[in-house]
Amino acid sequence: MIHMGLLSRANCYSVRRNLFTVHATSSSPVANPIQIPSKDETALILIRHGESLWNEKNLFTGCVDVPLTQKGVEEAIEAGKRISNIPIDMIYTSSLIRAQMTAMLAMTQHRRKKVPIIKHNESEQAWKSSQIHSEETKKQSIPVITSWQLNERMYGELQGLNKQETADRFGKEKVQEWRRSYDIPPPDGESLEMCADRAVAYFKEQIVPQLLTGKNVMIAAHGNSLRSIIMYLDKLTSQEVISLELSTGIPMLYIFKDGKFFRRGSPTDPSEAGVYAYTRSLALYRQKLDEMFH
Numbered sequence: 001m002i003h004m005g006l007l008s009r010a011n012c013y014s015v016r017r018n019l020f021t022v023h024a025t026s027s028s029p030v031a032n033p034i035q036i037p038s039k040d041e042t043a044l045i046l047i048r049h050g051e052s053l054w055n056e057k058n059l060f061t062g063c064v065d066v067p068l069t070q071k072g073v074e075e076a077i078e079a080g081k082r083i084s085n086i087p088i089d090m091i092y093t094s095s096l097i098r099a100q101m102t103a104m105l106a107m108t109q110h111r112r113k114k115v116p117i118i119k120h121n122e123s124e125q126a127w128k129s130s131q132i133h134s135e136e137t138k139k140q141s142i143p144v145i146t147s148w149q150l151n152e153r154m155y156g157e158l159q160g161l162n163k164q165e166t167a168d169r170f171g172k173e174k175v176q177e178w179r180r181s182y183d184i185p186p187p188d189g190e191s192l193e194m195c196a197d198r199a200v201a202y203f204k205e206q207i208v209p210q211l212l213t214g215k216n217v218m219i220a221a222h223g224n225s226l227r228s229i230i231m232y233l234d235k236l237t238s239q240e241v242i243s244l245e246l247s248t249g250i251p252m253l254y255i256f257k258d259g260k261f262f263r264r265g266s267p268t269d270p271s272e273a274g275v276y277a278y279t280r281s282l283a284l285y286r287q288k289l290d291e292m293f294h
């Protein structure tokens with residue numbers, strides 16, 4: 001959410017710098033201050049974790065809790081650079097370390113320099129002992145919520161097996177069906193549909209309400225838990241989702257506005273005007289950062 005106080009400067013800024021195509025309501029934006037849309041809009045960023053040690057070994061990982069490789073660490077940092085000018089008020093990640101590492105490493109690059117802090121509510125004692133007793137410090141932090149519902153789909157009996165060896169043993173088509181179909185689970189594992197039953201439900205019940213209150217949200221999760229969420233956001237059919245592939249460590253930006261999600265693509269560079277040109281609030285937030293940290 002951008003405070004209205006910035007708007008007047010932003011008008012001059014966008015006219016003077018003309019960096020962002022913030023659409024004026026008249027031919028002369030300076031003379032006739034730009035009308036700010038009545039509905040606020042918020043950002044939703046999705047990032048699949050960076051490369052993990054088992055991604056590197058081409059092993060089925062699922063819910064096995066393995067860390068990032070050096071390359072995965074670098075991918076997470078690069079992702080952070082790409083979203084460093086986009087507002088983030090809350091972070092959701094899974095209970096698996098590769099997603100949590102990705103979230104924390106990405107946030108080291110954010111220009112706002114708020115501190116991401118994992119919220120421990122696994123027990124009342126954990127919650128009590130992790131309280132922050134300073135309102136100012138709280139304002140300089142970003143809550144990180146970990147949730148098993150955002151975990152990677154459970155790959156059942158394939159977990160730990162080499163993907164190529166598995167294809168050699170069961171056939172390429174069968175393994176591709178297990179990996180990418182919507183409703184065919186791997187042996188004793190979760191289908192994408194079963195993964196969606198928890199991940200999309202969690203997104204609707206826990207994350208959408210935050211977006212509705214104007215919070216900008218980042219989700220750092222997994223190839224298939226995010227495929228199930230993107231299938232929901234983009235209204236993909238069970239046929240279309242088969243071809244949906246997510247690379248490790250590449251952020252995807254959505255704008256949430258008037259209860260709808262608009263995919264905006266993957267920010268490639270923090271100075272890229274394109275992403276900010278899509279929305280006034282991103283342009284204003286970028287201008288706010290330029291002023292705070294010029």
Ligand SMILES: O=C(O)[C@H](O)COP(=O)(O)O
Binds near residue numbers: 224
């Ligand atoms: O769980 C895994 O093995 C990977 O994170 C995703 O695997 P997939 O690309 O085969 O679904």
